[in-house]
Amino acid sequence: MNAIRLLARESKAIHKYFALAVFFVGIETLFEVLIPLLMADIIDQGVVNKDMGVFVSRGLGMLACALLSLATGLLYARFAAKSSTKLGQLLRDKQFARIQRFSFTNLDRFETSGIVTRMTSDVTVVQNAITSGLRPLARGPIMLVLGLVMSFLINAELAFVFFFVCPVLALIMVWIVSKVAPQYPRMQSALDTINQVVQENLIAIRAVKAFVRGDYELERFDQVNDEVASITRQTFHYALFNTPAFQLCMYTTIVVLMVTGSRLILEGRLEVGQLTGILSYVLQILNSFVMLSNVFLLMTRSMASVRRIEEVLLEPLAAQSENPVTTMPDSTIVFDHVDFKYAAAGRKNVLENIDLTIEPGTTLGVLGGTGSGKSSFVSLIPRLYDVSAGALTIGGVDVKNYDLAFLRDQVGVVLQNNVLFSGTILENLRWGDENASMEDIERVCRIACVDEFLDRLPEGLDTRLDQGGTNVSGGQKQRLCIARALLKKPRILIFDDSTSAVDTHTDAKIRKGLASMEGLTQIIIAQRVQSVEHCDQIIVLDDGQIVARGRHDELLSGSAVYREIYETQKKRRQKPWLSTVVRGI
Secondary structure, eight states, rough: HHHHHHHHHTTTTGGGHHHHHHHHHHHHOOOOOOOHHHHHHIIIIIHHHHHHHHHHHHHHHHOOOOOHHHHHHHHHHHHHHHHHHHHEEEHHHHHHHHHHTHEEEEEESSSSSHHHHHHIHHHHHHHHHHHHHHHHHHHHHHHHHHHHHHHHHHOHHHHHTHHHHHHHHHHHHHHHHHHHHHHHHHHHHHHHHHHHHHHHHOOOOOOOHHOOOHHHHHHHHHHHHHHHHHHHHHHHHHHHHHHHHOOOOOOOHHHHHHHHHHHHHHHHSSOHHHHHHHHHHHHHHHHHHHHHHHHHHHHHHHHHHHHHHHHHTTTOOOOOSSOOBOOOSSOOOOOOOOOOSSSSTTTSSSSSEEEEETTTOOOEEEEEEETTSSSHHHTTTTTOOOEEEEEETEEEEEEEEGGGHHHHHHEEETTTTOOOEEEEEHHHHTTTTOOOOOOHHHHHHHHTTTHHTTTTSSGGOOOEGGGGGTSSOHHHHHHHHHHHHTOOOOOOOEETTTTTTTTTHHHHHHHHHHHSSSTTTTEEESSGGGTTTSSEOOOOOOEEEEEEEEOHHHHHHOHHHHHHHHHHHHHHOHHHHHHHHHHHH
């Protein structure tokens, strides 16, 4: 029921289109139901009494009913199409807007392929249910009730046959729905898996080609495709049983009515035209059952999709303060005994007892091995994740009390695998500030050393980038991402191993340019000691805990862990011949 309430709430703006569609299909059905009654009069009065006046009057009545039924049917189609299209548009808009507000915690609960399927396939299923189901849903009950009433008005004795047929049809419908209902969620989940396999293959297509894994990928796709085919086959095996079962009941009913009606005609208790009218109503009544059964199947599938859409729309977001703060006194960052784990039910903290103060305008270096918690540490600052215990404040204000958009405007993040979007370089840079002047753009390009390669590109800043920036090198992509973040003019700037793809000379030039920016608090995650040795403070993370802190010279003399990292990397720098030997081998 939550799914139905959600659909009703989200479609409130287009309820009038639904109401008009149902209204016009009801009028259309009413005109259709009158036609067999007029036809019975033509046979019983016009044919038997050879009365041309009855032929003309009833014939004109049937023609009028047919034309009015056509007109109201066209009006129904217009409003049903509007309601379906607008609902699909609304659901996609609502889901996309909700996803934009997701934190990383929210995104961790969904596969990317699952989100794509919810916004495409699941929305299409709901639209199809409305387009194909609204008409029979409105016509079926009206035709059933009016058909039964008209049948009883013509001959109550003959109409009692329906009381034996209707329960049988209802039982068949319930049995089919009970078999099909559990299959639709499985079908949509299987489509998620297909999307995931295709998405991974396209993203990693260069690796697939390089490792000649095309056959493996084809086999992998065949497996998930076979699973979808198997579930679909099993689902429609029961769903398609619907039509022949109902046709069997319909023709059996017609035979029983013909036999019973013939007897009543011979006994003089029934007219031929009345039998013809009742047979017409039989077709309408049983067709209404077929329509309703198809609607139940459509609704069963659409409810599975609505529940999946509901998961996105009702996903709890990061809590916002009732009176969010939109000013930042200063950029002092304080981790007060912070613990963090990705899931509340997780057995072990990713970060534990982080107690650290980062003064405004200073530079913090973060070192640590893979899995030590470096990226998790910086993700807490812009509230991409929330702390599990302890407190994190900026400028003396808990980050949970800041307006989320304001907080993230004050914090720039440059990731190791940052993304560039399709479009020109200039358009990508303007993500930092869409109103930035060309002077500001040129300034950040100099700091990030983007100017060093712009001249080599075909059209400079107007060079178009492919999706993901695949037509520039890794180092160029990282420098463009740094420039984009600088254009945002943040008070806190986080570099998550964001110069790993640039050479040491360029890395040093970027550091020198950043040092010239007064008042900017910098947090630099790096694998190379050389990238952080200039920092005002350096911390070393191991297994989610700070195991060493201090300046470069202090850590060299006081931390065995830091000294070991430094000496290992220093030996590598002092032995360039080693890489030459390796390349020769």
